[in-house]
Amino acid sequence: MHKLGISVYPDKSPKEEVFSYLEKAAKLGYSRIFTCFLSVPEEKRESYMVEFKEFINKAHELGFEVAADTNPEVFKLLGATPDDIKPFADLGLDIIRLDGNFGTTGDIKITRNPYNIKVEFNASFDMGTKLLIESGGNKDQIIMCHNFYPERYTGLDFDLFRKYNRYWKELNLRTAAFVSSNNENTIGPWKVFCGLPTVEIMRNMPIDLQARYMLAAGDIDDIIIGNYPASDEELESLANIDLQSIEIKIDEVCGISENEKEIMYNFAPHWDRYDHSSFMLRSSMPRLWFKENKSPQESSIPYRKPEKNVFTRGDVLIVNDNLEHYRGELEIVLTEIPDDGERNLVAKVKPEELMLLDFIKPGHQFKLIK
Structure with missing residues (x-):
């Protein structure tokens, strides 16, 4: 079953605005949220995590599952290790996206966490996921999500995108990718001006057409809007596409x-x-x-x-x-x-x-x- 998602960066927008956006998306059937811990300044991360708990409670109340981009530095800041990711569980996080890794042994430990937190690896290139599974990684808690690309002309080649998706499906792994809002003055983890798509040729396409291309190409499960905020019209047009037929x-x-x-x-x-x-x-x-x-x-x-x-x-x-x-x-x-x-x-x-x-x-x- 396909899922639709939004990206939200709570450290960069007023809480009331963010919560209103979540409510609009939830009413339209969106059920995934991507956010990023990497872009929060180091000196603010500790206080931000307290505020993030309120955000995630709101998201869960509306039926969302929440993924956050992390790396070894974020783990260190929160006092988490591959052996113990309780700090993420205490936040209520559903998915840890690993930007960077802890080596095969460390990554295996994270995938075998007792909190049912899924571990999301980068789907835009192969960092040895098959080897990770063969070496003892918990396949039930491994999912894949592509990168997004703020810089124009650097997004993933469409044929390579399809090739990787076929590969992840051969491993029976759930996949996700990003489409981009064409709304004015959107934001991402950093200052972005050209959208946040996964696939370069989709940059500047209408948002529903980006998604319909991905679905038609096959082997993609979840589609997430990379930049924030999408317009009301874009949220509706993406929510209204038929996820089972090529339109x-x-x-x-x-x-x-x-x-x-x-x-x-x-x-x-x-x-x-x-x-x-x-x-x-x-x-x-x-x-x-x-x-x-x-x-x-x-x-x-x-x-x-x-x-x-x-x-x-x-x-x-x-x-x-x-x-x-x-x-x-x-x-x-x-x-x-x-x-x-x-x-x-x-x-x-x-x-x-x-x-x-x-x-x-x-x-x-x-x-x-x-």
Whole structure:
């Protein structure tokens, strides 16, 4: 089951503002929080931990689990060791994210803590997690979370992101990654101006599109907004995405019929046939339903001449009356095909959404969003 999360940096914002943000996110179904102990100045860390206890109590009251970025210096400050992480348990922390490590033996000890605190390792490169497990690490308390990247052009390559996620899934480990708010004047652990995404090509994309790319690519479990605060609109758009189907935004063409609208939107989710064609995605269920439940007159889809002679990648087509046996089938063009009079152009996939088509494999579900 996927989870959505937010990042909060309580040492940098008024308490009332932070608590209001938590309440908004909780109402929308967010259930994870990421925060960072590393960015708190050393001279303030001791007093901050007292204030943090109030923050974490509020988060738990709202149903969140809380992860904090730590390192050996934070352990030392709190009086924790790999053998004894009770100071973190006393804070109420649910997840310790290790930025830096204690060697294989020390990390194994942390994963075998008696407080059921999960230990989160960096998913953006392999620091020997498989070896850690094979050497006695407690797999039940190990999870993975990618880095985020404040500096433009330094975020993770998308193909490498997918490669690592496949690897962590082969080890049956839960994964998480960061998307970035495009809200103005957001903050992170440090001064940031260009967002906090995991994957570089997603920087500046609409936040829901970032998440839909991650979900379409597969093998990612939890999606966390890296910077604070996301706008209300962004929180809502991310909360409203379908976490189980690939959603694709389209622009309708003018003059489409009610039957064509019904096919596009009322038969969701569509799914590409298992006997996949390299020329198009094919959703055949609408034509079967029309044939069984409507008379030929009710199911009629007259031919409507498009403004072009060749259909191109991302064109959404519906088979018309000129090919009656297949009438009502929805198709999305992958490779150019000529207009032969048997299909109506009903919509076009938005340009920034086209890459999503690459992830729809035979049998995969997808939805069209106006």
